[in-house]
Amino acid sequence: MITQPAFDLIFRNALLRSSAAPVDIGMKGGRIAAIEPKLACEAVEVDIGGHLALPGFVDTHIHLDKACLLDRCGHDHDGLGDAIRAVSAMKRDFTVEDVYARGAKVLERAIVNGTTRMRTHVEIDPRIGLRSFEAVKALKRDYVWALDLSLCVFPQEGLTNDPGSDELLVEALRNGGETIGGCPYTDTDPTAHLARIFDLAQEFDVDVDLHLDFDLDPSWWHLDEVCRQTERRNYHGRVAIGHATKLSALPPERMKAATAQLAKAGVAVTVLPATDLYLMGREATHNAPRGLTLAHKLAGDGVVCSVATNNVLNPFTPFGDASLLRMANFYANVAHASVRDFDTCLDLVTELPARLMNLDDYGIKIGNPADLIVLDTQDSRFAIAELPDVMMGFKEGRQTFARQRPALFRPGA
16 A cells, blocks of 8 residues: 555545446545555545445435426416416515525435535525525535535526516626526517527626527527537537427427537537426327427437536426436436446436536546445446445535435334
8 A cells, every 4th residue: 555645534445336346545635636446544534335426416406496286276277388477476485584485495406316506596586586586696605515506597488578587687796696597488579588698798707698599499490509509609518408399299300400409509408307308298188299309319429418407396396306326217217328338317306417517626536525325236337227335425525414324124023
């Protein structure tokens, strides 16, 4: 063994996706200082026991501000429009304290399910003002000990057709908004909507993350305009589109062309399985379409992709536990992923969303923050296949949670 300088903490016997055998990980000052077998050093030790260690899951698309609303609505709506109207009516009465409490509930579930990085989309418009924004900023501050939260501000109900939204967006970007989103399909002038979003992105030097479309009619779309704006403004690698359900309805040749277009423009795609599957195809009487874009296939063709949570327990998605591992498993089932795709499916909630969010300090690498989670498995493929427990998590070398293994009480034990 080689004698190493002093560490604050050493993880012993951690299996990394990049290593054939377990290694030790030395931490110093909240950062990873060494990764190699059998580090020789006196320090506090945590024995990982040969289990899989990951840098944590990355959720690129969630709505903390409108989560956990099922107790406030009868959930008797039928589709996207009804869900938007239901939340629009409720959010007029949202308070900062209310949004904070509901968001905290979801954040805590996400943390114990292994998420260490997150981008939350926050609605900004005259109905809610900046109340949700202020609440989520407080959540970002109060949960930094366990999770890095990034705020994407966006107008859900339009922009050019919603007086007052533009001024509120600008104010939010001046006061902590880190990404700007858009929702062109709710605007009476989608092209002007997109142009203004990109104008603001350039003015404040922030990335763009759009709710692009939410139907299964590929005869029209805004993807061409998004790619045109991205290339014209040299925003390659700084634009993402969420949902993009129209891609799931394309025949093979059109899908091939769209994939090449996305890769060339450097536009990323986020698939949101729970909401996309719940809301798409509801008008079908039988043989309902899935409405799920195949992110793992896009990723194989050079498009940066992620799978994310989106909505939790609200009119858009009356389910959810903020577990990205469960979401990746759900996606893999519906997308007909094979065993050879399982590692890519794990990439969709780790490495690829980190690239989408341009997180330069993500990963179990020397110099990066000592952020990691431990899964109860010795094979990364089984992370997707069997949904192992997330056993423990660390943020900058400090433990943030632990989960006890279930105990079986056999007769006579």
